[in-house]
Amino acid sequence: MDRRRFLSVGWKLGAVAIGCAGAWTSWDLLRPLPGSGLGGLIKTVPPDEVPAHTTIYVRSAQTYLTRIEDEIVALWQKCPHLGCRVAWCEGSGEFECPCHGSTFNRAGEVRSGPAPRGMDRFVVAETDGVIQVDTGTVVRGQPAGSPESIDEPPRDGSC
Numbered sequence: 001m002d003r004r005r006f007l008s009v010g011w012k013l014g015a016v017a018i019g020c021a022g023a024w025t026s027w028d029l030l031r032p033l034p035g036s037g038l039g040g041l042i043k044t045v046p047p048d049e050v051p052a053h054t055t056i057y058v059r060s061a062q063t064y065l066t067r068i069e070d071e072i073v074a075l076w077q078k079c080p081h082l083g084c085r086v087a088w089c090e091g092s093g094e095f096e097c098p099c100h101g102s103t104f105n106r107a108g109e110v111r112s113g114p115a116p117r118g119m120d121r122f123v124v125a126e127t128d129g130v131i132q133v134d135t136g137t138v139v140r141g142q143p144a145g146s147p148e149s150i151d152e153p154p155r156d157g158s159c
């Protein structure tokens with residue numbers, strides 16, 4: 001093999017190696033992790049950390065966890081009106097949507113505003129001592145105007 005042919009083959013092999021390394025790195029960075037991310041099963045907190053009269057936010061599941069009587073409920077943060085992120089307001093004891101002002105009680109039921117239904121829920125289960133949220137299974141909220149299932153009137157504060 002002469003020098004020119006040797007260098008040509010060497011450059012081509014080098015280019016192929018660099019291309020493979022780039023493809024591997026891209027795939028490794030972009031591939032979804034099994035069992036995590038929205039749309040999958042997400043482990044959260046032990047059941048006794050879920051409060052009864054307020055909520056806790058779980059960022060990885062985009063979910064508020066709360067306890068309604070003895071049931072643990074996972075409420076999706078996405079407003080059922082146009083999809084803004086609904087925020088829990090400790091002062092009023094309600095969820096408040098910053099976009100068009102819909103409010104929801106702690107069970108996610110509509111109190112006011114243009115939202116056509118209550119906040120959607122995810123299915124939850126206790127697994128290995130923690131609450132696991134199935135973000136791939138969405139249960140639609142009750143239509144606006146439905147009676148509230150909890151007796152917790154709004155408090156004076158507002159956010």
Ligand code: FES
Binds near residue numbers: 080083098100
């Ligand atoms: S997006 Fe929430 S009220 Fe419009």
